[in-house]
Amino acid sequence: MTARKPSRKASRKTIEAAAVEVPPTPQRTPTEITAPGAAGTSVASAPRDRPADAAPPRPRRGGAGPSARPAPALDEGDRGRLLAGEHHAPHDVLGAHPVPGGVLVRALRPFAHSVTVLTTGARVELHPEGDGFFSGVLPAPTVPEYRLQVVYDDAALEVEDPYRFLPALGELDLHLIGEGRHEELWRALGAVPMEHQGVAGTRFTVWAPNARGVRVTGDFTYWDGTALPMRSLGSTGVWELFLPEVGEGALYKFDICRPDGSHTVRADPMARRTEVPPATASIVTAAHHEWQDADWMAHRGDRPVHEAPFSVYEVHLASWRPGLTYRQLADQLPAYVKDLGFTHVELMPVSEHPFGGSWGYQVTGFYAPTSRMGSPDDFRFLVDSLHRAGIGVIMDWVPAHFPRDDWALAEFDGRPLYEHADPRRAAHPDWGTLEFDYGRTEVRNFLVANATYWCEEFHIDGLRVDAVASMLYLDYSREDGQWSPNEFGGRENLDAVSFLQEMNATVYRRNPGVVTIAEESTAWDGVTRPTDRGGLGFGLKWNMGWMHDSLLYMAKEPVHRKYHHDEMTFSMVYAYSENYVLPVSHDEVVHGKQALVAKMPGDWWQQRADHRAYLGFMWAHPGKQLLFMGQEFAQGAEWSEAHGPDWWLLDPSYEASGDHRGVRTLVGDLNAVYGAVPALWQRDTSPEGFSWVDGGAAEDNVFAFLRYDADGSPLLAVSHFSPVVRHDYRLGVPVTAAEGWVEVLNTDAARYGGGDVRNEEPLKAEAVPAHGRPASISLTLPPLATVWFRPA
Template sequence: MTPRNGVRPAKPLDESDRERLLGGTHHDPHSLLGAHLVRGGVVFRVLRPYAESVTVLAKGLRAELHDDGDGFFSALLPLRKVPEYALQVGYEDTTMEFADPYRFLPALGELDLHLIGEGRHEELWHALGARPMTHQGVTGTRFTVWAPNARGVRVVGDFNHWDGTACAMRSLGGCGVWELFLPGVGEGALYKFEITRPDGSRTLRADPMARRTEVPPANASVVTDSHHVWHDEEWMANRGARPVHEAPFSVYEVHLPSWRPGLTYRQLADQLPAYVKDLGFTHVELMPVAEHPFGGSWGYQVTGFYAPTARMGTPDDFRHLVDALHRAGIGVIMDWVPAHFPRDDWALAEFDGRPLYEHSDPARAAHPDWGTLEFDYGRKEVRNFLVANAVYWCEEFHIDGLRVDAVASMLYLDYSREHGEWSPNEHGGRENLDAVAFLQEMNATVYRRCPGVVTIAEESTAWDGVTRATHHVGPAGFGGLGFGLKWNMGWMHDSLGYVEHEPVHRRFHHNEMTFSMVYAYSENYVLPISHDEVVHGKRALVSKMPGDWWQQRANHRAYLGFMWAHPGKQLLFMGQEFAQGAEWSEGHGPDWWLLDPSYSAEADHRGVRDLVRELNTVYAATPALWQRDTVPDGFAWVDGGAADDNVFAFLRFDADGAPLLAVSNFSPVVRHEYRLGVPPSVPAWAEVLNTDAARYGGGDVHNDDPVKPESVAAHGHRTSVQLTLPPLATVWLKPV
């Protein structure tokens, strides 16, 4: 072939290299493609399927490459060094000009690779995934993915017509990371990774580190960057001023897609903060917002661990919602699901052709209850993926708390498994030691990096030390798991069991309401009436109550009054604040029409909502109800044994010893002149809350004037008061 303008043929590619590049199995395409200094000049080699011509453009240089077939173009140019150059690629109906992806050095640093290899990259989202950036003076997007078992990885997307032949990634050493910088690709681009498995087959996968996704059921990843300007500086600076277990903590649990169906994150920001602030809740808890393919899972089967669901907007739209809640003085807790993930063949399951995120033992990988896969917590890279994910939500979205779902299923090797279906740990026990270590690392990392953030465990067993510090070893020989709070599932189960009985039978179940105080200080507790208690035939809270409609509402109000006074923080699921009678459905959300003034019974529901507002108002203003939640000095029974009366009476104390007297009467009769012992230091008591008040829909039985103690001994006190106890009601009294 005769050289033209100094352009000479390049040495042909080795046939095996050519096949590997075409087949997507080359671990180092940059060593062959791009520009390379050799004897006699610089070799340019480009792989562009369907191109009719490729021309190298540089300062003072324009050289058309030879067509080598199969989409390969090459030439040897008589240059002394590799110039900064671009490619002009001609197709049948268009011509494109861009920088050659294969002329760039790796856009991921050695420190990042070292930390990834060690499983200690606490800002993993900055290293892996799709990151818009300027690299070597050129704007584009760096794509990186962890796929250690892959024979090759290519980037496909709407920018290359979903054909990755020209976008092969390079392997960056032994850590299993693949990388490619694509000039000209920017925000909004759709992409996936085309992975060649060890057996030679190919699979198309969404990015595990994608920070934005398509709207389900579409499942491509989306290149994104944040442009949100935060306005919650005051909130962030002050949120850790007081330990959460010594602070008011009243939580409104929300399923965002169905709270007001059809609203976007930004529309929710215009409505949700005002509603929650009006009711006086200190926090919202959002059911999982990480991307999930099936809406009916309520977000508990996650495929996009780093992406807020696109159903309601972009990641910055979600930031806007969090910002709005913070500016309203409301903290944001998020359900976080590190226990399992679904088997969708475009997501994490056997991501690179072999078990990667899941355990390699099929018996350990398969979750017996949910048809999903359990993470391999013993693999350092998987542990890193999850620990960094917890930090990511707190740092990138200013989340104030993580409620960790299904902790019990993580802690036990025999969880929902029969004899013979599981193997003991190295000590012969049933504890999942890898999961224990993961939870300890996650909690320690979050608390170190994110001041003011609280982690909350949904843990339904008697595991010792869920909220104990990780460095404090308990009787079983384990350090604490390091959570800040734990859902009190025992209190929830027992107390709901009690109130579901007819009042005439409650005397036989009295201990179900008092037993919680036997273990109240074993952990730092949240009292949860969550979404799980108002679905799947369990009935809404008010519908669990016996009796006619008036009695059901009265029981509902009395129960909330008891709950708010009981040691522990509060959590109430949406719809229960106004006594919705129907079970929750993610399809239509709360029955807001019950609050419509045109509805004849609207006072029934508005009254309950007014009570919840008042409960939160008095609660926040009364340190006795929250300051000493986790120490025995904050609580004392006055009478915990009045089973025949269905009465519970106790005192709460703040750090200065100031008391609040809470009395619940779960009988449908008024109890006149009911004597209760009280501390002699209090000269008089006055009602500050009565769930039977007329404005809440009650019968308005109350104690008129401040009640003065008498020198009559009762319940271990030298003085006592005589109260009028309304039927099916809770009364709070404070010193005058």
């Protein structure tokens, strides 16, 4: 492997001197990276498992060219700070600088035998100063264009000098970062491949205001960052270094000198790609995916989400079909979800996380899709495929906390930075993690920009924000003495409130058609109220109360349900206080809570019937729907992230597969009727869209209500949670003429695995008053079933 031609103006002798073979390292066969910058233009990268403190191969003697005039001695203070990795302005010492009588060039190249400056028509060898420093004064009136030839024992490398480049981050970027208002922060911080001063490379920037010094380290330096100190860009706390010839695929971290002088090596908080866990390095990357979803993006905001069909299939990508990559998922998931009729998928967190058993809820790489299933472009391909199938993509987003891993965000630069400085505010009491400091402008900027990043860079259509309640309350899961009140003496976390308002306002302003959804389990007022009216500004909120109450009711034996009737009706007392989603999520089918069908009492027939009837009740109830994978075919076992849904239950060779396929057919029909009948979604947030027919039939275990669309067209939903058939059951209806009511869905139908007790003919409305209405119909109620009717 030969070094790249250094310069069209360099001599043939120079080129020949640079062509030196690089032997493979002993641990494993090395891989070449294109233009790895400080290490050389064509050099083998270090093995991935090489220790962080390992040294490069020992240098070999060599070198050529006349020597430069000796430079003034290096200041001992500068020498010590550079070697200790705690210099704030390495570009002031390293690189080329005019001096009386010429241009002083100084390089820091540990383990090198010689360093030679290559300029137009000349090559001048620098003098060794010890500790890896080389310097000399070139007889030139101004700083020339130059490159460096660095000779080691086993390589002669021609490279650009990183210290001849001006800062690659603009003043506006720094101003916005300092103000905490950089809404495209990912374009300013992290590793950004770019061309700078006519040279291709990567700009590395990191926010570390407490650091005494920061260095870049990576596989292109054999994980020794001594030669690559970064410069501080003033009071913003941002450090920067442009590394020419370092490109995509390079692995890197930041070597940070803490305030006490000790060092810590950290992954990039802004990394857009990471190694596959348990490896922890960040990877230089850029987006190349060509989107095909222009029509979807142009029209996704045509109708407000709370006035549109919104039926969500919740997915844990890594276990939906274990072992599939993002691109393989793109071949299967869109077709499956489209066939079931869901309008959206909700992906459990895809941001990088070190422990798979956390399901993604303990994030270390907030800007990187997990590399377990492929690259960021592969994830873009999956989102694109879902959009082209007409399916929206919601992503779980976790700004409530982060883990304590010592290579990630915790005490990032030696002091609390992303977490609150008060240990009582920093430690999350439930999960052993750390809470963000929402009062710090840079931290809020990091999170707000992250929300917009997923929407803009990955075309995400919605963010479901996890654990909002734990953010809103200072005393969340804390005892007396473990928390302190806010400035007004209350328990509200005012910083978190302000952050959530800013995040929602920014996301909605920048990304029309995107929806934010709060997982908020308390009665906090105004979660979905606009921010300009004092609310948090979310578009939707998970109705945890409905989920808890309705599942409590369904778990009772039918004979006991009449004593818990209000568990199913209470949700209508507050149904219009927020814009709600009705969730049966992953949290309800793990950790001993049982799968949805297994929560139901009785034998297998009763369990399946209850399961189907409950889904029918859920789809008719005001609010949007969310169902976790596996529940669409009545999986009986709890979900496990290790093996995912029990797909074998649908295999025709399995004796009871018809039972499970019947439930899946029902879910598809529920979504089909739901999408076609505006009464079921158009007025979800308006009291005029709902009316009880009979909400008090506790003895019968019956719930009957009407849903209305904007034109007043009704749908009658009747849920019957007793295992008996009720004939001639009379219900009041709004239609008094000779029109009939037809059955449009019956969860007891044979195609779903039921007993097929049906209302075959249209039911004529009779002038028999019932339930406060002048007309009524007489119907047959199947056992443990939900039936929907519409006027003929």
